[in-house]
Amino acid sequence: MYKAIVTIKLKKGVLNPEGRTILRALNFLGYNEVKDAKTFKSIELLIEGDDEEKIKEKVDEMCRKLLANPVIHDYEIKLEKIE
Amino acid sequence: MYKAIVTIKLKKGVLNPEGRTILRALNFLGYNEVKDAKTFKSIELLIEGDDEEKIKEKVDEMCRKLLANPVIHDYEIKLEKIE
Amino acid sequence: MYKAIVTIKLKKGVLNPEGRTILRALNFLGYNEVKDAKTFKSIELLIEGDDEEKIKEKVDEMCRKLLANPVIHDYEIKLEKIE
Amino acid sequence: MYKAIVTIKLKKGVLNPEGRTILRALNFLGYNEVKDAKTFKSIELLIEGDDEEKIKEKVDEMCRKLLANPVIHDYEIKLEKIE
Numbered sequence: 383m384y385k386a387i388v389t390i391k392l393k394k395g396v397l398n399p400e401g402r403t404i405l406r407a408l409n410f411l412g413y414n415e416v417k418d419a420k421t422f423k424s425i426e427l428l429i430e431g432d433d434e435e436k437i438k439e440k441v442d443e444m445c446r447k448l449l450a451n452p453v454i455h456d457y458e459i460k461l462e463k464i465e
Numbered sequence: 466m467y468k469a470i471v472t473i474k475l476k477k478g479v480l481n482p483e484g485r486t487i488l489r490a491l492n493f494l495g496y497n498e499v500k501d502a503k504t505f506k507s508i509e510l511l512i513e514g515d516d517e518e519k520i521k522e523k524v525d526e527m528c529r530k531l532l533a534n535p536v537i538h539d540y541e542i543k544l545e546k547i548e
Numbered sequence: 549m550y551k552a553i554v555t556i557k558l559k560k561g562v563l564n565p566e567g568r569t570i571l572r573a574l575n576f577l578g579y580n581e582v583k584d585a586k587t588f589k590s591i592e593l594l595i596e597g598d599d600e601e602k603i604k605e606k607v608d609e610m611c612r613k614l615l616a617n618p619v620i621h622d623y624e625i626k627l628e629k630i631e
Numbered sequence: 632m633y634k635a636i637v638t639i640k641l642k643k644g645v646l647n648p649e650g651r652t653i654l655r656a657l658n659f660l661g662y663n664e665v666k667d668a669k670t671f672k673s674i675e676l677l678i679e680g681d682d683e684e685k686i687k688e689k690v691d692e693m694c695r696k697l698l699a700n701p702v703i704h705d706y707e708i709k710l711e712k713i714e
Contacts (some may be wrong), residue, residue, distance in 0.1 A: 549666075555673075567674070567675075570674060570697075570698070573697055574676075574693060574697065577693075577696065577697065579689065579693060581679040581680050582677070582678055582679075582693075583677045583678065583679055584676070584677035585674060585675065585676050585677070586675045587672060587673065587674050587675075588672075588673050588675070589670060589671075589672055590670065590672075590673060591650070591653060591668060591669070591670050592650075592668065592669045592670075592671070593657075593667070593668050594666045594667035594668070595664050595665055595666065596664040596665075596666055597664050606664070610657060610660075610662060610665075613660065614656055614657065614660065615653070
């Protein structure tokens, strides 16, 4: 069994209004040491199987087919073996 | 300067409709090896300062005041020194 | 054919950190006339069929089974006939 | 006092992975009458003031400065007078 963490971020240069909003709100509350804020989404999948290489390929395929928009998103996959 | 990653997850037992939807969609596409799916949100903050302990406290305060809903969310803070 | 708009809001009393963040950010930018902010999500479905009553029931079932978390969300369904 | 509802949708042609995921999940559950699904976000603002024209202009400015990403989002503003 594997746990896969898929992290989906906006590509560099794509504005992140939610991050910008958080930055302004923190500054408003007096946290002026905060200089930038970005948000991103993660998906944690529990996957049956033993072949790490093959699982990674499958998860990459899931990202392209369903989970991410390749025009605006970059994604990253981390696998962790669990018993 | 520090980079803080705040990870905000729904508490155990709080239903995550988005994760459930992703699980069903992946199964529909034939990925039957996927047994569970959960989503969570992260916020990456760039913070000026050198005192790691104090920065961690501040970020914890930001979570309680603004970024998380303590009734339904757990959060986790990771700091990384950057030059 | 029908278009269904499902609107999913946090129940009264459930804190909406994203709305709170937006309120603070707008005030920070000088929009002090903004007194409250809440966010919510909508899902627009295109549904084949002619029986409005039955479609509404089905969409209600989709909300309970998949789209909403009944513990923290209220939802509302609007149907519009399209050709 | 006015209530402003800002609706933020992905522009036509921008892939909406969340909507696609919902469509697949509903089909998986047997709701084959659902032919398309899109998601969008709304923000409900409570705004002090009486000049509807001016409030609309201000909210439009908030969208451009903070709430939306003009490259990927379209937005729509609806105002409703409340006492």
